[in-house]
Amino acid sequence: MRLSLFLLSGSIALASAAPVFAHHGWGGNVDEVTAMTGMVTEGVKLAGPHGTMRIKTTDGKVWDITLAPPFRTSSAGLKQDTIPLGAMVTVHGQRNRDPNRYEMKTIQVEYAGRHYTVYPEFADKVR
Amino acid sequence: MGWLEGSALGHLMRDNGVWFYGIVNLTHILGVATLFGAVVILDLRLLGMWADVPLAGISRPTQRMAAAGFCVAAVSGAGLLATKATEYIGNPFLYIKIPAIGLALLNVALVHFTPAWRAHRRRELSPYEKRQLAAMGGTSLLFWLTSIGAGRMIGYW
Numbered sequence: 001m002r003l004s005l006f007l008l009s010g011s012i013a014l015a016s017a018a019p020v021f022a023h024h025g026w027g028g029n030v031d032e033v034t035a036m037t038g039m040v041t042e043g044v045k046l047a048g049p050h051g052t053m054r055i056k057t058t059d060g061k062v063w064d065i066t067l068a069p070p071f072r073t074s075s076a077g078l079k080q081d082t083i084p085l086g087a088m089v090t091v092h093g094q095r096n097r098d099p100n101r102y103e104m105k106t107i108q109v110e111y112a113g114r115h116y117t118v119y120p121e122f123a124d125k126v127r
Numbered sequence: 128m129g130w131l132e133g134s135a136l137g138h139l140m141r142d143n144g145v146w147f148y149g150i151v152n153l154t155h156i157l158g159v160a161t162l163f164g165a166v167v168i169l170d171l172r173l174l175g176m177w178a179d180v181p182l183a184g185i186s187r188p189t190q191r192m193a194a195a196g197f198c199v200a201a202v203s204g205a206g207l208l209a210t211k212a213t214e215y216i217g218n219p220f221l222y223i224k225i226p227a228i229g230l231a232l233l234n235v236a237l238v239h240f241t242p243a244w245r246a247h248r249r250r251e252l253s254p255y256e257k258r259q260l261a262a263m264g265g266t267s268l269l270f271w272l273t274s275i276g277a278g279r280m281i282g283y284w
Contacts, residue, residue: 047141047148047210049282064214070145080141 029094029105033125036104037090038063044080046070051078051118055089064103065091068118078109078116087111092126131205132212140210148210155203159275161196165189166271173264175257183248218284223277231270238263 038055041062045052051067051074067073083089093106108126109116117123131137140148169189172182208215215221238244241263243256252260 045141045211046145049148049152052211052214070148074145 028097030097031094033092033094033107033122033127035090035092035126036063037088040083040085040087040089043085044073044078044083046074046080053083055091061102063091065093065109066103066105067109073116073118076116076118076120077114078118082116083109083111128212128216131209134209136206137209137212140206148207151203151206155200155207158196158199158201158203159278162193162200163196163271163275165192165196166267169193170264170268173260174268175261182252186247215281218281220277220280220284224274224281227270227274227277231267231274234263234267234270238267 036055036057038057040053041056042052042054044067047070049069051070053065053067054062055065056062067078068076088111090110091104091106092108092110093104096103096105107117107119107122109118117126140151166189169185171177172180172185177185208221238260241256241259243252243260246252246256247260
């Protein structure tokens with residue numbers, strides 16, 4: 001009884017101390033939040049498990065921008081027609097751990113002076 | 128893949144609101160569950176479980192449910208893939224899954240060609256015929272499990 005209580009309280013403590021990035025999609029990304037600016041080459045798509053878009057940075061690399069799930073991205077004000085192709089955007093997020101995969105899990109998208117924070121709970125990580 | 132993504136199906140998947148993909152995904156899971164739920168019962172029967180239950184009594188409902196589940200899974204699966212088909216280029220799990228489905232379907236066709244399967248509703252099968260169908264049932268389980276396993280892993284690549 002005492003042991004099971006101990007195990008129970010231990011697992012509750014562990015669960016509450018677990019990293020905030022508990023969603024499966026964040027495991028493969030670095031913890032550090034960085035920003036990058038680029039031109040939208042493929043507009044926002046709100047279908048699939050996560051919203052997505054593609055941007056091309058000044059060094060010519062095309063990045064897969066992974067957004068929040070469609071409903072949350074849309075709720076943050078970012079719809080499929082919000083940002084036109086060719087627009088310049090700045091994204092804040094966490095790059096893929098694999099340096100050869102140009103993919104960023106995105107917390108916030110900046111476009112035309114507006115901030116679309118698709119993961120408001122992580123907004124404090126954006127500087 | 129580019130063709131699939133640009134197809135009418137791709138547009139249907141992307142332009143119908145933020146919950147559409149999720150609902151199609153749910154449909155896919157229900158289709159796969161119906162398919163595999165039926166397949167596992169038939170295959171285990173072929174492998175010798177519930178030997179006191181006549182094979183003909185199991186084969187009829189399981190075949191129909193498996194076929195219905197497969198159709199639902201195939202149509203919804205094509206939609207899921209078409210949503211952003213180009214993203215899956217180079218995904219090794221997709222390249223395992225699709226051939227595994229092909230082999231599983233080929234196995235279905237082969238089973239139907241065997242004299243044992245054609246006769247199983249009319250007469251008792253010989254021990255050789257039972258072994259033959261058991262082997263094919265095991266093969267079926269292997270291919271479907273490979274397909275479902277690889278399919279589940281696509282999103283984690």
